[in-house]
Each structure stands twice: as structure tokens, then as C-alpha cells.
Amino acid sequence: MEQTYFRKGFGLKTQVQPVIDAEYHSRLVDRIRDRGYTDVFGDVTVRLAREFGFCYGVDRAIDYAYETVQKFPDRRIYLVGEIIHNPHVNQRLREMGIHFIYASDDGSFDFSHLTSDDVVLMPAFGVTRRDFDTLRTLGCVLVDTTCGSVLHVWKRVESYARDGFTAVIHGKYTHEESRATASQVTGYDGGKYLIVRDMEEAEIVCDFIARRSRRLSAEEFREHFRDKATPGFDPGRDLGKIGVANQTTMLANESLAIAARIREAIVAGHGEEYACESFRSFDTICSATQERQDAVEAMMARPPDIMIVVGGYNSSNTNHLASMCREHTVTYHIADAMCIDTGTGALRHKPELDPHAPEVVTRDWLPEGPFELGITAGASTPNNKIGETLARLLAITGGL
Template sequence: MKTFNVPVIYRSPLISAIKQRRKQQDKMKKDFSPTELDFGPVRFLLARHFGFCYGVENAIEIAFKTVDENEGKRIFLLSEMIHNPQVNHDLQSRGVEFIMDTSGKQLIPWEDLKPEDVVIIPAFGTTLEIEAKLQSIGIQPLQYNTTCPFVERVWNKAEQIAGKNYSVIVHGKPKHEETRATFSHSQSNTPTVVVKDMSEAQQLAKFIHGTLPKEDFYSMFKGQYSEGFDVEKDLQRVGVVNQTTMLASETQAIADYIKQAMQDKYQLNETNISDRFADTRDTLCYATNDNQSAVTGMLEEAADLAIVVGGYNSSNTSHLVELCEEKLPTYFISSADKIDNKNEITHYDFHHHQELYTQNFLPNKETVNILLTSGASCPDAIVEGVIRKILSFYGMENAADELAAHM
């Protein structure tokens, strides 16, 4: 796989050595057991896969190169490039300004932009409407494009099945930048509706079966369907694509549920289901799959707690937290700074969108076992910082250096 020129401040000699060793031992990526870092009084079980994915590294390389090559110009990002506060702050510190926030709220009016300005499209991609807006200003919208190739693959799949007269169901968070972009691209080719979870998929299936009055669809899915969507006509042939950072197992479950609804409605079987349901399994992102599978493998080990590191508005990170929460106490933090001391931690409750303060999060026992992972937009250097911070509570500040030297 291609390697990228990512600023060294995001790299970790320790984590890089661990990942390289695991890669050599497991070239086919079939072993999802964690890496054990045993420091005596504290033992870390590090997920097999975590941290920067291909799309994130690609975006970072393009963004920083764009800044370096356009000295003296005004440089803008449509919104956060990725959902990591350090990376976004680093770009802002170099003069990059955000045109919108992550919800799409305008921070800089379009009228303030000039044809000579540089505008970077974030890794989530953007809508066709925004591309047209930039074009009308005189800015080439795709000149500085960091859209993840795996997001573009979803768009291509939606266009491909649209050409075969399928409507598209997008599994994603309706307000997320990536889902808004995917919805825009899909609806330009075919009727499209967004479902955020299995509950909404089950409701949609009732419209497929005709057990709910079609008028209810327009209130139930308000703001989540394309203009002119016809419930009776546009749910007769469908395919499911996804926001790439969703829980892969949930996307598959939703696709299977809709597929079964089509089978039941039209009395189909595996030999002719394609008459009504498109196979779109290849839209699941490899990194989302790998990171979630690695957490599942990690959770098979006995541990006292889990720490998940990443941006609080990171969708893929929140799903790792969800998986961990099912098994043991889980602390979602953005950096080592959130660990105040051996007894106190400030962590994020993404269910209620608030930070919490917890005391005595590290148990008082001979060996504390910690599961550790991070989201796809989190630099490895931050994960190493968490390891070092916790080691310092046991007077082992230099143990990470010693381990890296012997990897």
C-alpha cells in the first residue's frame, strides 16, 4: 500500500515499531488478537489495527503540501479536514480557515471568497451543490481535493446501481459531512433515502411492504429523502450503501434486513433477489472493518478497563467506544491531557454529548490491565502519549523508550 508524507509530529517510534512487527508476523491480517505491552504494574493490550487509515494519511499529505505550495495565498477548508482536533488545530495555526463547521453552518460567507483563493475539500468529500457554488465563484473545486478514495468508491457504487434502475438507501448519520456528500452524489442519479440505524431501516421496510400509509414516510424521513421521492415506485428496486465510518456489522445487518423485506414482498430467493436488491457489500471501508474487528479481538482478553482515543466528533471512533462499552468500563478521551492523574480522568460521553469526570478509574491492584485503541483519524503520537502518561503514574517514564529500542 502507498506510503504518505505525514508530518513527523504525528508519528510514534514505539507504535510504528509495534505495527511493523505485527505486519511482518501477520501479512494477511487474519490475526486480530491484541499486542501485549507488559510493564509489570500496568499491562496494555493494544488493538491489532488502529490509528491513521489510508484516507486520513492521504488527506493530511495533500493538505499540508497545499499549505506549503501556496505561501501568501488565502487558504480555506470547507470544514474540518478530519475529525481530530490536533490535526485541525495544526492546519489553523498555519493560517487555514474553515468555511463551515461540521454541521454545515456557514462560518465564512461565500461572498467573501475570491477566485484566487485556495479551497481544500476535506476527507469526507462534499456535495455537488457546494462544488457548483465554488465553481460559480471562479474556484476549481477539485484542485485541492482530499476526499477519501473509499468514500468515492461508495459514490461510484451508488452511481453504478443507479444506472441499473435501483434506488439507493444510505446507512449513515444524516447530518454527518460524509453522509451529506454521499446523499448529494447519489440523488443526482437516482431516488435516495438515508437511514441512520436499524430502527429506521425497520420502519422503511414497512413502507416496502405497504403496511404503513405512504404519507407517513414524508414526515418520518423528513430531510432524509431526495426531492420527488415516490414511496410506491422508488422502493421497488433498492441497494444499500453506507457512510464508511459506520459500524460495519450494523450496515450489513441493515442490508440483510432490507434484502429480506424485498424477498418477502416479491416472493424471491437467492437466485433472483438481484431483480429487486443490489449487492453492495464492497462499499464497506477496509479500515472501518479492520479497526472494529481488532476491537472485537481485543475484547476477548481479560481486562479492567478500555481507553479509546480520538476526536469527540469522530464517527468511527465512537463506534469503537460502543463496542468496548458492551464489555467493560470505557473511557473515550481526545488526548493524554484528559488523564489528570492516577485517580482522575475527564472523558467523553458521546451518547449525551458531554464530558464526564471520573475518579478512581485505575483500579488499585497488583497489575492493571488496559485495553487501548484509537480512531482512524487519531495520530499514533497521541496514543503513545497516553501510554507514557499512565506509565508515569507508576514511576516508569522511560519504559516506553526502552521497549521501542528493543522492538
């Protein structure tokens, strides 16, 4: 019988690696890194964050996608959603013949056109238990690129559900990873989850836990979290025992603060002894996300004059890097090098955290005279896109 599930690739890395290196490599980035992450180009001193760009999980997902195309040249290959949140990488996969299956507005996928002859790639974010079960039932060949850090979170929320704890997940309820993580509790009888976006939403939850004056009534609570919680979630019933987890790309400090705040509310409402027995929390921010955030924090100890953050506008970890930088210096989050107009010098960028916020155009954004430029990139941004960005900017300043 043909094997239909793969999580460790196909042993074709040596064949595909030269192609991947050629497509995503940057000599300019290598030069700056080799010179201690700082280099001078005319009047511009470029400082590169010490951790940036592709992480291990992204590398692995891309490797498996390329290996899949090599392994199954005569089969239809589909991808559930996007492999990662980078438009250039996803476009390259389309050019290689991979067909994308996108979710409807409610997050569901239509697999009705798939057959057992098809090959299906699961993205680095993972898929929900329901989608996984559907694909297995169809008999498709499944290539699972789910990141190991995401799997680590899944194990945590599964343990919560198994032991009767509600999983409170710090994340974005529309994000593929958060949906997939939340779905892991459904394999257990009575499993519950609640997704909170930020401290403001966490405080709404804490009102009920601490039995204090509430911002929302129970009915308003259910309506507010209608799409962010297990169907039929009852705050009076389902917030007794809580385990905290998070989408791996959220801001680490915010996740830790939310967990601490929820524990404080449990102590206030039920006492310390109860909290020791009925609260669990594990730091499930992925190491790559943490390293990139730490590198930005270190750079901001002596902020550059301006900061460029390169990456997809729908990339959670990239948006968080931009948010961190904005607290210290003038920061521009751009999708790629094409956002820099070498003719006029104008810059297109996304000023807000909302991935759907429109780009704005800023002119005369470069400082006069010598200045320091900092640059970093999200975990889904390839080095060639960072290098192309620097090349276009330095063409304006005369540094190249």
C-alpha cells in the same frame, strides 16, 4: 491556463514528510508495537490493538494539506469543514494559516467571499455535488483529498441512480460524508436517496417495502425522513427498486444486517424473483474501518481489564470502536491525553455515542494492583496523541 483541480498532490511529499513525522510520531507507541503490541510498565500490562490510528485516507489528506501550504505560500487557503475529525490535526492546520469554512445548521456553506485567486481544500469526507460545482464555477484552485473508499461508495450510488434504484444509505444524515454521498444521485434524472441511521429506522422502511402493518403512516414517514431523503420522497412510489450503500465508517455488521433485512422485506412483499431484479447491495465499509473493528474484536476475545479509546468525540469510526469495546469490558472514550488529570487521577470521558453528549468525570477508575490496559484509536487519531495518553496514564501508575 493554470491548472485548478488537483487530486494527486503536488509531488512535495519528501519535503513535508519529515515535518509530519516529527509532529505526529510517538516513540512509546513504536516501542509497544515493536514488542508484539504488548508491553509491561510496572503493574500495568499495555495491549495495543493491532490496527489503530491514522489510515491511508487520513494520511493522504494530511499530506495534501501540508503540500498545499508549501505549494501556495502567497495565497489564501481555505478548507471546507474539517480535514478529518480530530481537533488537534485541525488546530495544527489553523496554525499553518489555513482558514476553515464551516457549514450552517442546514449543512450549507457560504462561499461568497472566495475568489479565483484562492485555494480550497476539500476534506477526506468529500463535498456535495452542489458545493463542488459552486467552487469550480468560482474558479478557485481545488485540492481534493476525498478518500478513495468514499469515492467507491459514490460510484455505487451513482450506478443505482442511473439504473433507477433508490439509494438507501446506512449513515448519519448530519455527517459530511453521508450528505456528500447522498448528493451523488442528484446528477441523474429522478435519482432518489434515503438515509437510515440504524436498524430501527431500517425497519420503518421495511414496513412499506413488505406491505405489512406500519409503525408510521405515509405522512408520518415523510415527516420522519424529511431531512434524510430526496425532497418529495414518496415511500409508496420510491421503494420499488433499492440499492443499499453506507457511510464508510459505520459498524460493518450493522450495515450488512440492514442490507439483509431490506432484502428480506422485498422478498416478503414482492417475492424472490422480484428481489433478484430489484435489490442491490455492496459492502462499502472502508478497509481501514473494517481492519480497526476486526482488531478490536480480536482483542475482545480476551478482554483487558479496562479499555481506552482515543479520538475525536465527533469521529464516527472512533465512536463505533468505543461501542464495540463497551460490550466486553469497562471502556472510556477520551479525546486526548489532557482528559487524564495526573494530579488527581480523575478522567474526563464521553460515555455516550451522541457526539454532543457532555463529558463526565470519573474518579478512582484505575484498578488496584496489576491490571491489563487495552488501547486503540480512531482512524483520525495521530500516534503522538496515543503516546501522550499512555505517558500520562503511566505517570499516575508509576509505570514511567
